[in-house]
Amino acid sequence: MTPDQLLVAIRSRLDEWERLARAAESATWHAKEPDAFGCRVVSISFEVGHVTASILSGNAEHIAAHDPASTLRQVEGYRRVLARHTPCDGRHGLVDHPIACHTCSDRGPCPTLRDLAFGLGIDTEETTP
Numbered sequence: 001m002t003p004d005q006l007l008v009a010i011r012s013r014l015d016e017w018e019r020l021a022r023a024a025e026s027a028t029w030h031a032k033e034p035d036a037f038g039c040r041v042v043s044i045s046f047e048v049g050h051v052t053a054s055i056l057s058g059n060a061e062h063i064a065a066h067d068p069a070s071t072l073r074q075v076e077g078y079r080r081v082l083a084r085h086t087p088c089d090g091r092h093g094l095v096d097h098p099i100a101c102h103t104c105s106d107r108g109p110c111p112t113l114r115d116l117a118f119g120l121g122i123d124t125e126e127t128t129p
Contacts, residue, residue, distance in 0.1 A: 001109065001123075001124050001125065002108075002109075003087050003108055003109050003113075006109045006113055006114075006117060006122070006124060007082075007086070007087070007113070009117065009122045010078075010082060010113065010116055010117055010120060010122065011082075013120045013121070013122060014075050014078055014079060014082075014120070017071055017074070017075050017120075018071075018072065018075045020071070021068040021069075021071040021072050021075070022068070022072070024067075024068045025068040025069070025072075027067075027068070028067075078116055078119075078120070081112065081116060082113070082116060084102070084103050084112075085101050085102065085103050085104065085110055085112045085113050085116075086101075086102055087101055087102065087110075101113070109124060
């Protein structure tokens with residue numbers, strides 16, 4: 001994957017995560033205490049209603065911990081790292097065909113961009129036909 005392709009893939013994935021989080025942003029998410037069967041209830045309250053689901057304890061905690069506000073913080077954190085590792089020409093800032101990471105000075109996708117891609121589930125070895 002070229003640096004340009006990787007940047008597009010990362011930005012696209014972050015935009016998608018943000019869109020999904022914002023769509024669910026009006027809800028509040030809570031994992032309640034375990035019930036008699038050892039399951040926890042995930043409670044999601046919306047402006048127009050309320051949903052509860054009885055889920056295994058670890059799953060309920062995971063779901064509640066990855067609420068829209070948490071996801072939006074993650075997206076912002078990824079974008080901050082991305083801004084520091086955006087490829088440039090080494091002289092005048094950003095260019096259409098980047099040749100080196102602004103921070104690392106690595107040619108091609110720097111290790112940081114590859115790590116961001118990995119965390120976002122993007123295969124950096126993919127090639128475009």
